[in-house]
Each structure stands twice: as structure tokens, then as C-alpha cells.
Amino acid sequence: MYSGLNGAMNIQNFLTHLIVRVPFAFMIILCVQISYLLEINKQEKTFLTQQSLESQLNYQQLKNQISPHFLFNNINVLTSLIEENPKKAVQFSENLSNIYRYFLKQEKQDVVLVNDEINFAKCYLALLKDRFEIGLNYTINIDEKTAEKYIVSTILQQVLENVVKHNTINEDNIVSINITSKESYLVVENNKIPKFITEESSKKGIENIRKRIAFFTDEIVVIESTTEMYKIQLPILETI
Structure with missing residues (x-):
């Protein structure tokens, strides 16, 4: 009988220790798991932050290619006009100054309203019209719904250039x-009268356009090119 009583007490003691220790062990395991998950989350955040910073840097590098290129090309035009037509050169210089000021303002924004981008394109086309006169014609027809959506800034200027x-x-x-x-x-479409160029185009301009747009959408730039026509379709963004 004593042996049976002692055995019952041992079982009771074992159960008591089990009840006390199992939750404690469970809490230790739980804490370890939580600590592990927090560390993983911290590493993921660090990785994503690094990716974000790298993407921002890469995108800024792409944007930085545009402004000097724009200014350099048009200064060359202005230099030629000064020799050929001083009066026209003065008008071109004034328009270029206004457009470049607007260009710098727009350049600070990665994405803009389609309507704003179209207005900028009109200013740039007017500058090109001053340069080429009857050699260049253009039409713009954008519906109101599209005008209120978004597009990568200064992208039209790159296409027109x-x-x-x-x-x-x-x-x-x-x-x-x-x-x-x-x-x-x-959609930007034009007829083709190719310049006689012995060197093959580097296509850096189109590549820049593609890469800049790829930062904001999975939609791709669509290009159609024949011997007579060139068409480029730029993805529109629904939201910023």
C-alpha cells in the first residue's frame, strides 16, 4: 500500500513539474522564434532599403543624362542660328531660356500629369518650329480622361528630340x-526621312526612355518602325 501511495505521489509530482516546466519551455521556444522572425524582418527591411536607395540612385543617373544633353544640343542650334539668322537666334534664345526653366522645374518631378507633359511638349515643339519652320508640322489630340492620368516626366521631350x-x-x-x-x-508617330549617317545609332535615347519608364510600371514601351513611319507608345500611369 505504501508503495502504491509513493507511486501515486511520484506521478503527481511529475505532473506538477510538467505543468510548470512545459509552459516555461514553450515560452522560451516562442521567444526564440519571435526573436528570429524579428531579425529576419530587420534584414529584409535593410535589404529593401538598400534596393530602394540603389533604384533611386540609378533612376537619378538616368535623369541626369537628359538635362545636359538637352542644353548641349540646343546651344549648338543657337550657335548656328547666330551666324545664319541673328534675329531668329534672339527669338530662339528667349524661347530656349523659358523652356529650359520649365524643363528644370519638371525635372524635379519623376511623374507628372499627362496634361502637364503635353503642355511642356507644346512649348518644346514651338521651339523646334522656330528652328525648322515649314519643315516641321505637328498635331496633338489627347482626350480629357487621359490628360488627368500620369506619365514619366520629360519623356515626350526625349521622344521629340x-x-x-x-x-x-x-x-x-x-x-x-x-x-x-x-x-x-x-502615342507619338512621325513619318521618316532618315539622315544619311554612316555610323549605326547607339539607341541610348530609347534605352534611357525604356529604363526610366520601367521604374514605374511593368508595361513596356512599344515601338513600330517601317521604312516610312516610326511610332512609339509610352505607357500611361493610372496613379502616382
């Missing part, structure tokens, strides 16, 4: 540019 870069434009070779909206794209 690409048109000028690759085509012969004068009173005998007239280039027409048409800017429209289609579904989720802004």
Missing part, C-alpha cells in the same frame, strides 16, 4: 509629328 536627331528636316523634307492617346498609352 529623337525624331529631330534621326530625320532630315527642312522645307524640302517635311516631317509631321502626331501625338495621340490610345487606351493606356500616349
Whole structure:
């Protein structure tokens, strides 16, 4: 009987220790798991922050390529005009100054309203019209709904500069540019009168456009090119 009583007490003691120690052990395991998860979360945040900073740096580098390029090209034009047509050079200089001021303002924003980008494009096209006169024509037809959406800033200026870069434009070779909206794209189309260039194009301008847009959307830049026509479709963003 004593042996049975002693055995019952041992079982009771074992159960008491089990009840006390199991929650304690469970709490230790739980704390270890929480600590591990917090450390993993911290590492993930650090990694994402580094990725974000790297992406911002890469994007800024792409943007930094635009402003000097824009200014350099147009200063070259101005220099030529000073020799050929001083009066026209003065007008071009004034317009360039106003546009570059606006350009710098827009450049501080990564994404802008389509309407703002179109207004900037109109200013730039007017500058090109001063330069090429009857050699360049353009039309713009954007619906109101699209105008209230968003697009990567100064992207149209890059596209228009690409048109000028690759085509012969004068009173005998007239280039027409048409800017429209289609579904989720802004479409820029022009007829082609290619310049005679012995060196193959580096296509850095188009690559810059593609990379800049890729930071904000998975939609890709769509390009159609034939012997007579060039069309580029730029993705429109629904929100910022």
C-alpha cells in the first residue's frame, strides 16, 4: 500500500513539474522564434532599403543624362542660328531660356500629369518650329480622361528630340509629328526621312526612355518602325 501511495505521489509530482516546466519551455521556444522572425524582418527591411536607395540612385543617373544633353544640343542650334539668322537666334534664345526653366522645374518631378507633359511638349515643339519652320508640322489630340492620368516626366521631350536627331528636316523634307492617346498609352508617330549617317545609332535615347519608364510600371514601351513611319507608345500611369 505504501508503495502504491509513493507511486501515486511520484506521478503527481511529475505532473506538477510538467505543468510548470512545459509552459516555461514553450515560452522560451516562442521567444526564440519571435526573436528570429524579428531579425529576419530587420534584414529584409535593410535589404529593401538598400534596393530602394540603389533604384533611386540609378533612376537619378538616368535623369541626369537628359538635362545636359538637352542644353548641349540646343546651344549648338543657337550657335548656328547666330551666324545664319541673328534675329531668329534672339527669338530662339528667349524661347530656349523659358523652356529650359520649365524643363528644370519638371525635372524635379519623376511623374507628372499627362496634361502637364503635353503642355511642356507644346512649348518644346514651338521651339523646334522656330528652328525648322515649314519643315516641321505637328498635331496633338489627347482626350480629357487621359490628360488627368500620369506619365514619366520629360519623356515626350526625349521622344521629340529623337525624331529631330534621326530625320532630315527642312522645307524640302517635311516631317509631321502626331501625338495621340490610345487606351493606356500616349502615342507619338512621325513619318521618316532618315539622315544619311554612316555610323549605326547607339539607341541610348530609347534605352534611357525604356529604363526610366520601367521604374514605374511593368508595361513596356512599344515601338513600330517601317521604312516610312516610326511610332512609339509610352505607357500611361493610372496613379502616382
